[in-house]
Amino acid sequence: MTDIVEAINESNSIALITHINPDGDAVGSLIALMHALDKMGKSVYGYCQDDIPRSLSFLEGVKRITKPINPIEGYDLAIALDCSDRERMGDCVSIMDKAMRSANIDHHISNTYYADINIVHGNASATGEIVYELVQFLEDTGDKNMAEALYTAIVTDTGGFSFSNTSARTHRVIASLIEWGAEVSKLSNRLFKNHSLEWTRLLGEAINTLKTYHGGRVSTLYVTREMLQRVGATEEHINGMIQYGKDIAGVDLAVFFKEVDPSTTKVSFRSDSLVDVSALAQRFGGGGHKRASGCTINQPLCKAKKDTMEAIDYYFKETMK
Numbered sequence: 001m002t003d004i005v006e007a008i009n010e011s012n013s014i015a016l017i018t019h020i021n022p023d024g025d026a027v028g029s030l031i032a033l034m035h036a037l038d039k040m041g042k043s044v045y046g047y048c049q050d051d052i053p054r055s056l057s058f059l060e061g062v063k064r065i066t067k068p069i070n071p072i073e074g075y076d077l078a079i080a081l082d083c084s085d086r087e088r089m090g091d092c093v094s095i096m097d098k099a100m101r102s103a104n105i106d107h108h109i110s111n112t113y114y115a116d117i118n119i120v121h122g123n124a125s126a127t128g129e130i131v132y133e134l135v136q137f138l139e140d141t142g143d144k145n146m147a148e149a150l151y152t153a154i155v156t157d158t159g160g161f162s163f164s165n166t167s168a169r170t171h172r173v174i175a176s177l178i179e180w181g182a183e184v185s186k187l188s189n190r191l192f193k194n195h196s197l198e199w200t201r202l203l204g205e206a207i208n209t210l211k212t213y214h215g216g217r218v219s220t221l222y223v224t225r226e227m228l229q230r231v232g233a234t235e236e237h238i239n240g241m242i243q244y245g246k247d248i249a250g251v252d253l254a255v256f257f258k259e260v261d262p263s264t265t266k267v268s269f270r271s272d273s274l275v276d277v278s279a280l281a282q283r284f285g286g287g288g289h290k291r292a293s294g295c296t297i298n299q300p301l302c303k304a305k306k307d308t309m310e311a312i313d314y315y316f317k318e319t320m321k
């Protein structure tokens with residue numbers, strides 16, 4: 001931590017970068033750090049290659065996160081948040097490359113330590129939990145804007161404090177955030193009880209594809225381009241749907257396939273306890289955590305599904321003998 005605090009103190013212009021296809025942790029961590037650096041009088045710029053999900057648009061300062069179109073070159077410091085490797089930054093990687101110094105704040109065990117300063121805590125529930133710690137070093141006290149952003153980061157990455165990454169420390173951090181002004185019921189309503197009609201209809205489509213394997217221990221769901229069109233939904237609406245496959249009694253491993261285009265399929269894995277899904281995803285060049293991971297397969301949905309199920313068959317044969 002002292003290295004990054006020093007780097008921040010010595011810098012005036014600071015770029016904050018988060019990952020492609022951003023989630024609550026990506027956006028919340030970036031915004032919280034942005035507010036903290038604002039307070040220190042730094043010139044802060046937020047970057048993300050992709051659009052910010054509408055569900056996060058209520059966060060104060062979210063509009064300041066821009067796409068990397070003609071970014072100012074040569075920032076004193078560029079900090080990547082929630083990015084396990086350089087590729088996760090997408091087009092924003094050039095901003096880091098052109099910065100005087102770089103830092104990487106993340107909680108993925110697969111992190112590749114790609115920056116000058118690397119703050120990687122594999123047991124943190126969210127990058128937001130690490131940013132909370134950093135903010136303590138930078139500020140006397142947090143404010144409501146930081147609290148809402150960090151609460152969002154942590155509550156989304158822990159699945160509402162339900163995943164195994166949720167620790168006593170996580171709850172202590174959340175307690176502080178409530179003291180800083182985070183309103184639990186307001187944030188829960190905004191984040192979890194606010195589904196669009198399109199999302200709900202798409203869920204119906206996805207549920208219709210449900211199949212189970214290995215005696216009900218593995219479930220699969222998928223969404224095609226055609227299904228998205230039929231209900232007027234976008235890719236953003238798919239976020240979180242895999243949970244419905246995993247929440248079925250008896251399911252140890254849930255797999256979700258998303259048809260990106262006719263020759264590209266994104267695969268997500270979730271598991272409860274038995275299956276190390278980071279190993280499964282790595283087989284296809286992906287990565288993630290033991291309990292949540294993903295990969296992109298350059299095959300049509302049908303073939304990607306077949307390949308994935310074969311890998312799962314093999315995994316079950318080898319590890320569940």
Ligand SMILES: [Mn+2]
Pocket residue numbers: 025026082107126127157
């Ligand atoms: Mn995260």
